Amino acid sequence: MDCNKIYPRTGDTQTVYLKSVVNRPTIEVGDYTIYNDFANDPLDFEKNNVLYHYPINHDRLIIGKFCSIACGAKFVFNCANHTLKSLSTYTFPLFFEEWDLQKSDVATAWDNKGDIIIGNDVWIGYDAIIMAGVKIGDGAIIGTRAVVTKDVEPYSIVGGVPAKEIRKRFAPEVIEKIKSLQWWNWPEEKIQKSLTAIQSGDIDSLERVV
Structure with a gap:
C-alpha cells in the first residue's frame, strides 16, 4: 500500500x-x-x-x-461570490484602476x-x-x-x-459507533485486518478488532 x-x-x-x-x-x-x-x-x-x-x-x-x-x-x-452588502452586485472593487478605488479593498467585492x-x-x-x-x-x-x-x-x-x-x-447508534472508532485513522495494517467487517457493514466485529 x-x-x-x-x-x-x-x-x-x-x-x-x-x-x-x-x-x-x-x-x-x-x-x-x-x-x-x-x-x-x-x-x-x-x-x-x-x-x-x-x-x-x-x-x-x-x-x-x-x-x-x-x-x-x-x-x-x-x-466567485458578489457581495450582497452593496446596493449593486457589480464588483467595483475588482476594477479599482477603472474606478479609482483602493487596491487593498479588492476583497470587499465578495462575501467571505x-x-x-x-x-x-x-x-x-x-x-x-x-x-x-x-x-x-x-x-x-x-x-x-x-x-x-x-x-x-x-x-x-x-x-x-x-x-x-x-x-x-445508518441508524443513529451505528453512526455514533463509527464516529467513535474513526477507522480511517487506524494504521494500515489494522485497516487491512478490518476490511471484511468494514465492507460487510459489521459494526460489532469492527469494534472487536484489536
Missing part, C-alpha cells in the same frame, strides 16, 4: 490519489482519497475542479482520508463564507458542486449534480438543487 503514488490502479490513468497531484498550500488532502476523471486529465484537478480559489482570499480546501470524488465535481470558492471542509470517507458524486463555506461530515454521500450550499451532517445522503438530506446511511 502506497498512498503517495499518483495512480492506485495499474493501467488506470483516470484515477489518482489526490494528495499526490495537488500543489497549492491552501489545499490539504488526506491519504487514499481518490479522484476519477474520464473527461479531463485528473492531474489538472486544481485547474478544472477548484474554482475561484485565488490566493488573495487565503481560503482553504480541506479533504479527509478515504474520500471518493467523481468526475466533474467542483469546489466553488468565495471569490470561509473554507470548504470535507470529512473522511465522503463520496462526492458526478458533477456535484460544493459551495464556499460548506462543511461535509464524515461518511456523507453527495448525490450526482447536487449543489451543496449548506453543511452536511455525518453519514447523511443529500441530493438536489439546492442539496437536501434524503436520509441517513
